[in-house]
Amino acid sequence: DDVLANIEALDQWYLTSCAIQPAWRFLRANGIEPGGSRSVTVAVIDTGVDYTHPDLEANMWINRGEIPGNGIDDDNNGYVADVYGANTIADNGGADGDEGDPMDDHGHGTHVAGIIAGVNNTVGIVGVAYNAKIMAVKAGQSTGVFHQSALAEAILYAFEMGADVIN
Numbered sequence: 361d362d363v364l365a366n367i368e369a370l371d372q373w374y375l376t377s378c379a380i381q382p383a384w385r386f387l388r389a390n391g392i393e394p395g396g397s398r399s400v401t402v403a404v405i406d407t408g409v410d411y412t413h414p415d416l417e418a419n420m421w422i423n424r425g426e427i428p429g430n431g432i433d434d435d436n437n438g439y440v441a442d443v444y445g446a447n448t449i450a451d452n453g454g455a456d457g458d459e460g461d462p463m464d465d466h467g468h469g470t471h472v473a474g475i476i477a478g479v480n481n482t483v484g485i486v487g488v489a490y491n492a493k494i495m496a497v498k499a500g501q502s503t504g505v506f507h508q509s510a511l512a513e514a515i516l517y518a519f520e521m522g523a524d525v526i527n
Contacts, residue, residue: 372485374475380488395480396489402476402525403445403518405511406469407504408462409496411444413470415484419477420444421495423521426460433460437520445496446521448513462496466504469496476527495523 375381384394401421411420425435426443433439439446442460450459464470473494478487499514500506518526 395491401493403495403523404473405497405514407466407500408464408469408498409473410470415478421493446517447498448510462498465502
């Protein structure tokens with residue numbers, strides 16, 4: 361029942377190297393549930409995030425101003441279908457409806473999102489702040505290359521959409 365008992369140290373070295381487990385114990389000993397708050401949103405600016413991943417899907421931020429799949433920028437923020445976040449490397453004026461889709465096509469952003477807020481579900485890994493929400497902002501190409509303009513746009517998007525933390 362304790363997240364600390366379900367950790368595979370070799371697979372989740374970040375928990376040990378950053379002393380996360382002792383921090384969780386300290387919080388519990390002081391009556392605070394570890395894992396962060398569901399009201400905190402962390403924008404992961406990277407190569408995107410696989411928002412269908414079993415360790416992430418329950419913690420994905422959702423833009424309530426968008427209607428999924430209708431090909432329209434419902435909230436008039438310049439991104440079509442930015443349900444889970446945005447894609448700042450895509451042509452946002454196109455008509456194919458996926459311009460806002462931050463799906464990871466490289467893997468790095470999904471890895472980072474898992475370390476930050478992987479769900480505490482005893483499957484796969486657990487994130488440091490396993491209750492936080494992840495806003496996916498794709499600014500990196502499938503090759504792992506990032507351009508300054510896409511990064512700047514990603515930071516602006518995260519800020520304007522209310523991210524509490526930008527990674």
